[in-house]
Amino acid sequence: MKNIKILYLVLLGLSMSWACTEEERTVMSDNPDSPVLTSPASGQSIVLDSETASEQLVFSFDPANFGFSAAVNYTVQLAEAGTSFADPLDVGNSNGSDVTITQASLNQRLIGRGYEPEEGIQMDVRVRASLGDAVDPVFSEVSTISVTPFSEALEFTRMYVPGDYQGWAPENENTVLFSVNNDNVFEGYVHILGGSGAFKVNEGPNWDVNYGGENGTLERNGPDLIVTEPFGTFRLKVDLNNLTYEIGTRRPWGIIGDATPLGWDADTPMEFDPVENVLTITLDLVAGNFKFRAGDWAFNYGDTGMDGVLNPDGSDIPIADDGNYTITMDWKVPGEITYELIKND
Structure with missing residues (x-):
C-alpha cells in the first residue's frame, strides 16, 4: 500500500510539473496585449506656457498584458510626426499607468532638439512596454498631437x-x-x-x-x-x-612647452580642484610657449584664436614674461574646454 501511495505521488508530481511547464510555455508564446494610450487623445493640442511651466503634463495609458504577473516598465515616447520614431524623445518612465513631466522640462527638451518656439509641432506619441532584454517590447497605437513650445534660454x-x-x-x-x-x-x-x-x-x-x-x-x-x-x-x-x-580612456593632463620646467620633453602634471571640478597648476614659467597635453601628442590642446577656448592641435599659448602663474583647465561648459592664465607676480 505504501509503495502504491509513493507511486501515485510521483505520478501526480510529474503531471503537475508537466502541466505547469506546458502552461508557462503556452503563456510565453501568446501575443501580449499592448498598452493603450488614453490621454492625450489623438488630435489634441498642447500649448506650453512659461506662466504654468511648473505644472505637470500627464500621459495616461491602460497597462499591457503579457499573460503573467510581472513588473512592466513603461516609456512614453514622442517623435516628429511621420518619422516612424527613428529618433524618439523619451518623456519618462513608469511602472504604473501614467507618466508625468513638467511643462518646463518638456519645453527644454523640445528647444534642445531645435524646434522653434511659438510654433506648433505635429508629434506622434506612443507607449513602450518592456520586461527587459529577454522579451520583445510591445507598443501602443500611435496618436498624433500638436505641441507648441515657448521661448526660453536653453538649459541642458x-x-x-x-x-x-x-x-x-x-x-x-x-x-x-x-x-x-x-x-x-x-x-x-x-x-x-x-x-x-x-x-x-x-x-x-x-x-x-x-x-x-x-x-x-x-x-x-x-x-x-x-x-x-x-x-x-x-x-x-x-x-x-x-x-x-x-x-573612456584615462587621460593624465598636464602642460608641456619651453615655458615649462620640463620643456617640450615631458608633461608637468596638473592637480584637481574637487570643489570647482577643474584641473589647475601653479608654477614658475619662463618666456616661451606651452600647450595642454594628455600623455602624448594625439591629445594636445592649444588656443588658435587666443580667445580662452582650447582647440585640438591648436596653436601654442605664449608666455610673454618670466613669473609665477596659475593655469586652470575647465570642462564645465558642454562641448567646450576653456582655460585661464593668471600671472601671480
Missing part, C-alpha cells in the same frame, strides 16, 4: 556625479554631466585623481535617485562605479534610456 539637463574624488557631495553643481540633446543621454569628463576611485551618478543634487552598477550596466541603488589606478581624467557617458554607462 544634468546628472550629478558624487564620488570619493570630490567628497561624496551630490550637491556639488560643478561635478555634473550634461545631456546636450535633453534626451537622457549624459556625457562629460570626470577628474578622478585620488581616493578610492568610487563614484555614482544621481538624477538630482541628493541621494533620492542614484545609480551604480558594473560591466557597463546601471542599476538603481546599485554598487559604486569604480575607476582603478592609475587615475586621471575620464570621459563618462550615461544612458538612462538603456541603463548603460561607458568610461
Whole structure:
C-alpha cells in the first residue's frame, strides 16, 4: 500500500510539473496585449506656457498584458510626426499607468532638439512596454498631437556625479554631466585623481535617485562605479534610456612647452580642484610657449584664436614674461574646454 501511495505521488508530481511547464510555455508564446494610450487623445493640442511651466503634463495609458504577473516598465515616447520614431524623445518612465513631466522640462527638451518656439509641432506619441532584454517590447497605437513650445534660454539637463574624488557631495553643481540633446543621454569628463576611485551618478543634487552598477550596466541603488589606478581624467557617458554607462580612456593632463620646467620633453602634471571640478597648476614659467597635453601628442590642446577656448592641435599659448602663474583647465561648459592664465607676480 505504501509503495502504491509513493507511486501515485510521483505520478501526480510529474503531471503537475508537466502541466505547469506546458502552461508557462503556452503563456510565453501568446501575443501580449499592448498598452493603450488614453490621454492625450489623438488630435489634441498642447500649448506650453512659461506662466504654468511648473505644472505637470500627464500621459495616461491602460497597462499591457503579457499573460503573467510581472513588473512592466513603461516609456512614453514622442517623435516628429511621420518619422516612424527613428529618433524618439523619451518623456519618462513608469511602472504604473501614467507618466508625468513638467511643462518646463518638456519645453527644454523640445528647444534642445531645435524646434522653434511659438510654433506648433505635429508629434506622434506612443507607449513602450518592456520586461527587459529577454522579451520583445510591445507598443501602443500611435496618436498624433500638436505641441507648441515657448521661448526660453536653453538649459541642458544634468546628472550629478558624487564620488570619493570630490567628497561624496551630490550637491556639488560643478561635478555634473550634461545631456546636450535633453534626451537622457549624459556625457562629460570626470577628474578622478585620488581616493578610492568610487563614484555614482544621481538624477538630482541628493541621494533620492542614484545609480551604480558594473560591466557597463546601471542599476538603481546599485554598487559604486569604480575607476582603478592609475587615475586621471575620464570621459563618462550615461544612458538612462538603456541603463548603460561607458568610461573612456584615462587621460593624465598636464602642460608641456619651453615655458615649462620640463620643456617640450615631458608633461608637468596638473592637480584637481574637487570643489570647482577643474584641473589647475601653479608654477614658475619662463618666456616661451606651452600647450595642454594628455600623455602624448594625439591629445594636445592649444588656443588658435587666443580667445580662452582650447582647440585640438591648436596653436601654442605664449608666455610673454618670466613669473609665477596659475593655469586652470575647465570642462564645465558642454562641448567646450576653456582655460585661464593668471600671472601671480
